Amino acid sequence: NAGVMQNPRHLVRRRGQEARLRCSPMKGHSHVYWYRQLPEEGLKFMVYLQKENIIDESGMPKERFSAEFPKEGPSILRIQQVVRGDSAAYFCASSHPDGNQETQYFGPGTRLLVL
Amino acid sequence: LAKTTQPISMDSYEGQEVNITCSHNNIATNDYITWYQQFPSQGPRFIIQGYKTKVTNEVASLFIPADRKSSTLSLPRVSLSDTAVYYCLVGDSGTYKYIFGTGTRLKVLA
Numbered sequence: 309n310a311g312v313m314q315n316p317r318h319l320v321r322r323r324g325q326e327a328r329l330r331c332s333p334m335k336g337h338s339h340v341y342w343y344r345q346l347p348e349e350g351l352k353f354m355v356y357l358q359k360e361n362i363i364d365e366s367g368m369p370k371e372r373f374s375a376e377f378p379k380e381g382p383s384i385l386r387i388q389q390v391v392r393g394d395s396a397a398y399f400c401a402s403s404h405p406d407g408n409q410e411t412q413y414f415g416p417g418t419r420l421l422v423l
Numbered sequence: 424l425a426k427t428t429q430p431i432s433m434d435s436y437e438g439q440e441v442n443i444t445c446s447h448n449n450i451a452t453n454d455y456i457t458w459y460q461q462f463p464s465q466g467p468r469f470i471i472q473g474y475k476t477k478v479t480n481e482v483a484s485l486f487i488p489a490d491r492k493s494s495t496l497s498l499p500r501v502s503l504s505d506t507a508v509y510y511c512l513v514g515d516s517g518t519y520k521y522i523f524g525t526g527t528r529l530k531v532l533a
Binding site for chain 1: 465468510526
């Protein structure tokens with residue numbers, strides 16, 4: 309299965325710890341997007357990356373959150389000094405420019421629980 | 424980005440056809456309409472995308488009237504496994520900030 313992969317699927321952290329979420333895009337895809345979803349809500353855009361570049365991080369909180377997509381390896385969403393309000397499902401999507409519309413394909417998500 | 428409006432929830436029975444309508448009155452000329460399906464504890468799954476008239480694939484059909492101010496996702500003969508949240512998204516080729524509303528919660532009953 310060459311779909312978007314995310315790990316871990318579940319992550320438990322105590323307040324103040326760091327959370328690292330990983331995303332491997334679909335084969336051949338060079339664009340990665342991160343979204344956050346709170347219970348009973350729709351997904352909210354956080355950041356859009358291409359290899360080694362952050363294209364748009366307008367949805368990212370200004371502090372404690374960062375994202376990267378290195379030349380080699382998965383994309384990483386890092387949350388430093390987590391707080392309870394960071395508890396959510398974090399989804400990664402990837403796309404490949406294919407003309408008229410870049411359809412995004414989503415991974416299974418990482419569920420972060422901050423105790 | 425055009426705002427979309429969908430019913431919050433719908434119930435149906437197995438074997439019925441389900442039609443979910445999405446309103447997007449401010450859709451722009453270059454905007455496409457995309458539908459996603461999300462099961463609990465899973466990421467959204469792409470269902471179908473269209474620009475005008477009718478699009479059909481192995482999963483669903485998408486009907487878009489001439490004025491494109493609304494679209495209807497049609498699921499033929501639903502089964503219990505079609506119980507999910509369905510999202511309608513609108514955006515042009517440069518859109519990458521998908522805006523997910525609360526979607527439509529479809530419950531299929533036996």
